[in-house]
Amino acid sequence: MDKTLKKNILLGFFVLVGMTLFIAGIFLVGSKNEMFSKTFPISAKFTNATGLKPGSNIRYNGVKVGIVKSVNLINDTLVQVDMQIEESKRHFILSTAIAAIASDGLMGDKIVNISAGKGAGAEVRNGDLLQANNPLNTDKVLLTLSQSNENIRVITENLKTLTADINSNNGPVQLLYKDGAMAQNLKRSFGNLDAITNKVLNVSSSLQNITSQIQHGNGALGEIINDSSLSKNLSYTMGKLKETSDALNTASGQLSKTIGHANSGKGALNMLLTDTTFSATVQQSMINIKSASKGLDEDMEALKHNFLTKGYFRKQAKKERKALKDKE
Amino acid sequence: MASIPKIKTVFSKSLDDFFYGIAELAQFSVNVFREGIRPPYEFKEVLNQCYEIGIKSFVLVGVTAFILGLVLVMQSRPTMIEFGAGSYLPAMSSISIVREIGPLVTALICAGKIGSGISAELGSMKVTEQIDAMEVSGTNPFKYLVATRILATTLMIPVLTVYADFISLIGAFTGSNIKDDVNVHFYFNRVFEALHYTDVIPSFTKTFFFGFTIGLVGCTKGYNSKKGTEGVGKAANISVVVSMVGVIIIDMVVTQITSMLGYL
Numbered sequence: 001m002d003k004t005l006k007k008n009i010l011l012g013f014f015v016l017v018g019m020t021l022f023i024a025g026i027f028l029v030g031s032k033n034e035m036f037s038k039t040f041p042i043s044a045k046f047t048n049a050t051g052l053k054p055g056s057n058i059r060y061n062g063v064k065v066g067i068v069k070s071v072n073l074i075n076d077t078l079v080q081v082d083m084q085i086e087e088s089k090r091h092f093i094l095s096t097a098i099a100a101i102a103s104d105g106l107m108g109d110k111i112v113n114i115s116a117g118k119g120a121g122a123e124v125r126n127g128d129l130l131q132a133n134n135p136l137n138t139d140k141v142l143l144t145l146s147q148s149n150e151n152i153r154v155i156t157e158n159l160k161t162l163t164a165d166i167n168s169n170n171g172p173v174q175l176l177y178k179d180g181a182m183a184q185n186l187k188r189s190f191g192n193l194d195a196i197t198n199k200v201l202n203v204s205s206s207l208q209n210i211t212s213q214i215q216h217g218n219g220a221l222g223e224i225i226n227d228s229s230l231s232k233n234l235s236y237t238m239g240k241l242k243e244t245s246d247a248l249n250t251a252s253g254q255l256s257k258t259i260g261h262a263n264s265g266k267g268a269l270n271m272l273l274t275d276t277t278f279s280a281t282v283q284q285s286m287i288n289i290k291s292a293s294k295g296l297d298e299d300m301e302a303l304k305h306n307f308l309t310k311g312y313f314r315k316q317a318k319k320e321r322k323a324l325k326d327k328e
Numbered sequence: 329m330a331s332i333p334k335i336k337t338v339f340s341k342s343l344d345d346f347f348y349g350i351a352e353l354a355q356f357s358v359n360v361f362r363e364g365i366r367p368p369y370e371f372k373e374v375l376n377q378c379y380e381i382g383i384k385s386f387v388l389v390g391v392t393a394f395i396l397g398l399v400l401v402m403q404s405r406p407t408m409i410e411f412g413a414g415s416y417l418p419a420m421s422s423i424s425i426v427r428e429i430g431p432l433v434t435a436l437i438c439a440g441k442i443g444s445g446i447s448a449e450l451g452s453m454k455v456t457e458q459i460d461a462m463e464v465s466g467t468n469p470f471k472y473l474v475a476t477r478i479l480a481t482t483l484m485i486p487v488l489t490v491y492a493d494f495i496s497l498i499g500a501f502t503g504s505n506i507k508d509d510v511n512v513h514f515y516f517n518r519v520f521e522a523l524h525y526t527d528v529i530p531s532f533t534k535t536f537f538f539g540f541t542i543g544l545v546g547c548t549k550g551y552n553s554k555k556g557t558e559g560v561g562k563a564a565n566i567s568v569v570v571s572m573v574g575v576i577i578i579d580m581v582v583t584q585i586t587s588m589l590g591y592l
Binding site: 015021026 | 372375376378379382383386487488490491493494520521523524525526527528532
């Protein structure tokens with residue numbers, strides 16, 4: 001083959017491959033920038049469109065659906081962002097959708113993020129104006145951060161004072177920290193507190209058992225509380241007890257009156273209690289009566305064996321037996 | 329080419345030489361356009377020069393571009409990881425390569441290899457009076473030697489840049505895979521997602537100016553070389569330096585214009 005022809009063939013191949021690469025690159029860049037796909041326009045108005053520029057991506061729920069066509073000021077407070085959305089994604093975007101300016105990743109470019117709005121809506125149409133969710137104002141965030149920083153500064157100063165107080169030799173916390181005896185006492189106290197708590201716990205548990213048993217009607221108290229008949233009986237008893245108490249009260253009053261009368265020095269009882277001569281006479285009379293009674297018993301026994309009176313006593317015994325029989 | 333008359337210096341010798349060099353380049357470029365558009369056209373010589381400039385520089389440009397892409401990612405990765413922006417490596421590397429590294433590296437490599445080659449070749453022809461012989465034989469040396477070479481550099485530098493961009497991106501992908509495990513589809517998806525026409529078109533356009541500058545400087549310095557073989561070496565040397573500075577100045581101007589148009 002002719003050397004020049006060979007060179008030219010190689011050159012043609014070289015240039016063709018180079019141009020193919022270039023055209024492929026252009027096509028790829030264009031396809032990523034929605035240059036060759038069919039699109040439709042929509043827009044949104046924001047108060048601040050910092051960082052947004054023509055060519056910025058538009059994502060719907062995170063998926064790229066188009067690019068920003070232009071960013072224009074329309075008055076002193078609003079910026080209109082015109083967007084080109086892929087025609088194939090139209091049916092996903094409803095007229096209730098909300099557009100917001102967001103960052104593509106933590107350090108990424110600004111993008112427009114469209115998300116589904118509340119409620120059902122019609123499919124978005126050409127030139128529709130989407131509802132805009134205005135971006136967070138960085139200045140306001142910084143102002144809030146500044147106030148938070150001031151609060152943190154105050155808290156830090158307070159903490160500084162507190163720690164200085166803790167570190168001072170005479171402070172209560174320092175005393176607690178360094179005094180071994182106090183620490184031991186505290187430890188013991190806490191031990192005792194622990195034991196007391198355990199006991200209280202046990203008592204509480206026992207009380208709980210008792211309460212449970214009472215509730216179930218076990219034991220005397222349970223019966224009292226839960227048995228209605230016993231309650232009635234108890235009520236009746238209490239009534240009777242009251243009556244008895246009243247009677248006792250009356251008797252006590254009368255006794256008190258009698259004792260008062262006796263203490264006044266009048267009557268036989270006072271004489272019996274206070275006059276020793278009378279008391280001795282009464283005692284002698286009682287001995288005499290006892291002696292007379294014994295003699296009378298002997299006489300009566302003698303009469304039972306006397307033939308004149310024996311019949312009478314037999315009749316009397318017969319009557320008593322009969323009466324006893326009738327009674328049975 | 330009219331020779332500079334022997335007069336006293338206007339500013340100083342070096343300043344006069346500088347301004348004379350600029351005038352020489354301007355005059356030469358006017359002649360190139362004038363001779364280039366007039367028939368007959370030297371297509372065969374243009375193709376020959378395209379082969380010499382394009383294909384014979386491909387390996388050098390390709391290897392350099394691959395290494396630069398690889399090194400760019402390896403150098404940037406630790407810092408970007410430190411700032412939590414590791415996932416932006418493909419985007420960063422693609423924009424850097426397409427906007428700046430690819431065109432500039434290609435142009436600088438070609439300024440060194442092609443510019444010095446053209447200058448030395450034409451200088452040798454000049455000092456050995458081959459150019460004079462061509463004129464005597466009825467061949468327009470300006471059209472045959474100069475216009476063809478400048479046209480070839482103007483056409484081939486953009487093609488070489490396209491190759492350099494792609495090879496450099498492959499190098500960057502390789503660099504990403506040395507420490508990470510990046511899927512080729514994911515990587516190139518991120519690369520082309522990050523690129524816009526505003527990145528590709530200005531950078532591709534400026535390569536035509538780079539090529540024209542390299543060819544123009546090389547041909548001017550070689551065609552006007554004097555003082556025998558010593559002048560040939562000097563012309564080759566000056567041609568490399570001037571074309572590199574010219575490329576960087578054009579790069580700066582194009583970047584400024586792109587910025588003024590709002591594409592940066």
